[in-house]
Ligand SMILES: Nc1ncnc2c1ncn2[C@@H]1O[C@H](COP(=O)(O)OP(=O)(O)O)[C@@H](O)[C@H]1O
């Protein structure tokens with residue numbers, strides 16, 4: 001479904017992604033594991049096209065700060081230069097890190113905004129399936145998103161991505177800052193989405209423990225470079241991974 | 249005298265609100281400070297005037313075309329100029345003010361000055377309200393103001409485009425991830441602001457005449473209202489329009505029209521010393537903003 005080949009992303013002279021390659025097959029949950037500033041967000045932004053948008057905006061102002069090399073093949077088509085809104089139309093939807101919601105809109109309005117590309121009835125249907133997945137959100141639907149807890153905001157952020165209608169769902173650190181209990185709820189929901197909603201998922205994480213049991217494959221990233229890859233089970237057995245990403 | 253002053257103060261307030269609401273909407277959605285706002289207001293009036301007097305089109309057709317043309321000019325301004333400087337406030341201000349200056353001074357250079365440059369009132373009649381005569385045009389202004397505020401509220405809360413406006417106003421990058429093409433929405437926000445300036449001109453100009461100087465006045469009034477209200481806040485625009493609108497009319501009636509400008513400026517200073525970000529500053533609710 002998705003093949004990344006030798007992706008390089010520079011911010012000025014700093015190399016944020018260095019010759020990174022990965023593959024995602026239909027129906028998989030793929031993890032990208034790396035510590036802070038390893039390049040996870042840069043990868044997610046490259047996949048969703050945000051990096052292209054950032055580059056376009058820099059260029060307009062006359063700067064050339066961001067450079068992207070390499071290929072991103074989505075169902076065989078190279079999408080490196082495709083802008084974010086067109087990638088969304090192809091079914092690639094990103095939920096950004098730190099549970100991005102519109103803080104001054106209610107939960108329901110957030111979900112409605114996410115339905116921008118859809119017909120009214122489709123949006124209504126999508127919103128009720130989000131409430132089915134995260135029943136807690138339904139009780140909070142009139143609450144301003146800015147007043148939700150971190151966990152609730154994360155559920156809302158995933159819910160918004162779902163309303164958009166992803167075939168490939170990108171989740172950037174969906175477990176960041178959540179309590180273990182909420183982390184488990186979010187991970188369970190992700191597995192359900194794959195199993196019942198036939199959505200392919202790429203998620204990034206700093207800590208491997210909560211996600212390794214559910215991912216089909218993991219890519220360990222350090223300083224923008226791929227250092228190790230394997231199935232969730234293989235990675236779990238690897239002593240280096242144990243010491244580096246099971247701490248805390 | 250008191251009731252009559254109140255009636256005219258309300259009308260004056262709604263006029264200020266109509267002048268400011270487009271500027272405010274553009275700023276609230278895309279953060280673009282469009283200093284060509286007053287020039288667009290005057291441009292639409294001249295276009296209307298030309299269609300009416302040079303081509304002999306009926307007034308309402310001329311008005312409709314001039315609103316559409318002004319809306320298009322707003323979109324072109326974004327696509328060709330603002331898109332490059334977006335986010336750099338000073339460059340935005342200089343670029344848009346320059347465009348406005350060019351438009352206004354072109355009309356002055358071409359000699360479009362004088363009392364014959366005006367637009368007709370919609371319906372020529374008047375009523376006796378609260379002890380004073382009020383003409384139909386002023387009543388229509390108040391009605392239009394109310395309808396517009398309600399319509400904008402409906403639009404931003406109940407249409408997918410309006411909701412996208414609310415999204416991009418809060419977080420542009422998150423809006424992008426939802427498939428909202430933020431450049432397109434920003435284009436629309438500038439053109440919608442321009443269209444609102446044209447709509448305001450269509451209904452307000454019949455009370456006076458069209459002149460390049462009026463373009464600068466409208467810009468200054470819009471800025472004053474938006475700064476008092478807290479840039480970007482619709483609730484703020486309404487409240488601020490009424491503060492300035494009432495201050496002006498009551499000064500006129502009870503002190504002297506020489507003091508009108510000073511009292512308005514004093515109102516601005518007082519609000520800003522008490523609340524530097526305006527009555528409904530950015531930190532406040534989006535609910536108030538668009
Ligand atoms: N907009 C940017 N400008 C300059 N450098 C950046 C920018 N975004 C990320 N970087 C750099 O790229 C590297 C990777 O960052 P990031 O992708 O955010 O890592 P992670 O998400 O894994 O924490 C870091 O060294 C970071 O400083």
Ligand SMILES: [Mg+2]
Pocket residue numbers: 037040041042097173
């Ligand atoms: Mg990150």
